Amino acid sequence: MVFLKSLLRTPCRNLFFRASFLKASGCIGKNTTRNMSVHLFNEADHAELYQKYRPTYGPELAEKIVTFVREKLKTTPLDQAVDIGCGSGQSTVILAPHFQRVTGIDVSESQVAIAAAQNKLSNVQYRVGGAEHIPLPDSSVDLVTCGTSAHWFDFPKFHKELDRVLRPLGCLAIYCYSINYLSYKDVTQELNRIFDEFYFGPIHDYWHEKRWHVDDKYQRIPMPYEGYVRDDSMTIEMDYTLPGYIGYLSTWSSYREYCKRNPDDKGAILQNLQQRLYEATKTTKPPEEVIIHASYPVVLLMARKPHEEQTSS
Numbered sequence: 087m088v089f090l091k092s093l094l095r096t097p098c099r100n101l102f103f104r105a106s107f108l109k110a111s112g113c114i115g116k117n118t119t120r121n122m123s124v125h126l127f128n129e130a131d132h133a134e135l136y137q138k139y140r141p142t143y144g145p146e147l148a149e150k151i152v153t154f155v156r157e158k159l160k161t162t163p164l165d166q167a168v169d170i171g172c173g174s175g176q177s178t179v180i181l182a183p184h185f186q187r188v189t190g191i192d193v194s195e196s197q198v199a200i201a202a203a204q205n206k207l208s209n210v211q212y213r214v215g216g217a218e219h220i221p222l223p224d225s226s227v228d229l230v231t232c233g234t235s236a237h238w239f240d241f242p243k244f245h246k247e248l249d250r251v252l253r254p255l256g257c258l259a260i261y262c263y264s265i266n267y268l269s270y271k272d273v274t275q276e277l278n279r280i281f282d283e284f285y286f287g288p289i290h291d292y293w294h295e296k297r298w299h300v301d302d303k304y305q306r307i308p309m310p311y312e313g314y315v316r317d318d319s320m321t322i323e324m325d326y327t328l329p330g331y332i333g334y335l336s337t338w339s340s341y342r343e344y345c346k347r348n349p350d351d352k353g354a355i356l357q358n359l360q361q362r363l364y365e366a367t368k369t370t371k372p373p374e375e376v377i378i379h380a381s382y383p384v385v386l387l388m389a390r391k392p393h394e395e396q397t398s399s
């Protein structure tokens with residue numbers, strides 16, 4: 087481990103990697119004294135990187151959620167969906183074809199600003215707000231979704247707010263993608279070995295304690311209503327150039343925290359990782375032309391607020 091840590095901390099001298107990496111990294115010139123907080127996605131440059139590099143969800147996810155909602159809510163079209171912890175809107179837009187109104191809500195003003203600036207859908211709006219204080223009236227919502235965000239919430243307060251805004255028989259869908267599996271030609275095993283050394287190595291201690299729910303694949307995340315449904319069958323499939331993949335890693339909150347606490351690193355840790363992945367591909371192409379594949383397992387949990395008669399009985 088000591089060897090691994092020193093290897094990963096060795097500054098990369100290869101300008102080829104340095105130039106492509108520094109463009110993507112949030113590591114330079116940042117405030118390194120701020121305390122760690124659960125609101126880890128506030129800075130404007132983080133929101134931009136997030137919008138650029140984070141995985142996007144396919145239509146299958148929204149279709150599964152809407153099928154679940156429609157099992158009991160027969161109104162056509164469905165009225166309002168709310169996506170809490172919407173980030174830059176990746177998880178919000180997939181709901182637009184199914185609802186008259188979709189509201190993305192996030193505590194981060196920067197994320198909401200990016201989402202709103204990119205928005206081209208007339209039935210989608212974005213608002214600043216928290217899972218613990220949802221800025222919507224009582225019994226006004228058919229569906230609340232939380233895409234890779236619920237693990238950051240204060241669960242008791244969120245569940246109370248959720249119950250307030252949901253109509254009877256309205257639904258909650260929380261889902262997240264977890265750590266990726268990489269592939270590239272015949273060096274898949276080696277890429278994943280290098281990735282595991284990075285993931286379980288230098289940045290691992292910088293994840294916020296609440297993030298363990300993601301590694302746990304939401305198996306113990308509290309759900310507010312009984313009889314919820316779990317679906318583990320989906321994945322997100324992404325192709326990345328090597329710098330694009332490193333750009334994705336630069337959006338991790340643990341990496342951001344690592345940068346704050348290790349200002350001298352100046353991005354070396356990710357430059358080094360990119361170089362190791364590049365060498366493992368054994369290609370002569372430049373990193374910008376090397377396309378690796380990442381597969382992310384998705385877990386989806388869905389629950390339904392009981393009908394009023396059931397609630398009161």
Ligand SMILES: C[S@@+](CC[C@H](N)C(=O)[O-])C[C@H]1O[C@@H](n2cnc3c(N)ncnc32)[C@H](O)[C@@H]1O
Pocket residue numbers: 124125126127128140170171172173174175176177191192193194197215216217218232233234235238239240
């Ligand atoms: C990992 S991002 C997920 C963004 C997007 N839903 C996606 O799937 O790509 C988590 C988001 O949750 C937001 N968040 C964290 N705690 C929150 C809270 N208590 N209420 C609302 N949003 C919150 C963060 O600001 C961040 O934008």
